[in-house]
Amino acid sequence: MQEVVLVIHLMLAVALVITVLLQQSEGGALGIGGGGQGSMMTGRSAANMLTRMTTIIVGCFFVTSLVLAWMAKQDAISTSVLDGPAPAAVIETIPVVPQDDTPQVPVSN
Numbered sequence: 001m002q003e004v005v006l007v008i009h010l011m012l013a014v015a016l017v018i019t020v021l022l023q024q025s026e027g028g029a030l031g032i033g034g035g036g037q038g039s040m041m042t043g044r045s046a047a048n049m050l051t052r053m054t055t056i057i058v059g060c061f062f063v064t065s066l067v068l069a070w071m072a073k074q075d076a077i078s079t080s081v082l083d084g085p086a087p088a089a090v091i092e093t094i095p096v097v098p099q100d101d102t103p104q105v106p107v108s109n
Contacts, residue, residue, distance in 0.1 A: 001071070002068070002071045002072075002075075005064055005067050005068055005071065006068065008064055009061065009064040009065065009068060012057055012060050012061045012064060013061065015057050016054070016057045016058065016061055019050055019053050019054045019057060020054060022050055023050045023051070023054070
């Protein structure tokens with residue numbers, strides 16, 4: 001199920017990039033959306049359609065992001081690293097302390 005949602009998520013990402021690139025920029029230099037006088041839609045209606053389409057794709061992208069995060073949380077193991085035993089390398093580096101009650105006095109030369 002997670003793979004299906006991931007494929008849909010990737011398709012939405014590509015569609016989002018395409019719809020954003022199709023929108024007419026405010027400067028008018030880079031945008032190809034809109035069209036001239038002879039087009040089927042006027043510049044204003046094409047902008048409204050692309051804006052609505054972008055909003056819908058963004059909403060779907062957001063929902064699939066939340067679903068993927070929820071699915072990842074369900075698959076995660078909820079154990080702590082501190083619950084398990086210590087690795088052997090850590091145990092070997094712990095110094096052995098004598099168990100007698102006599103204080104250890106350093107010997108000076």
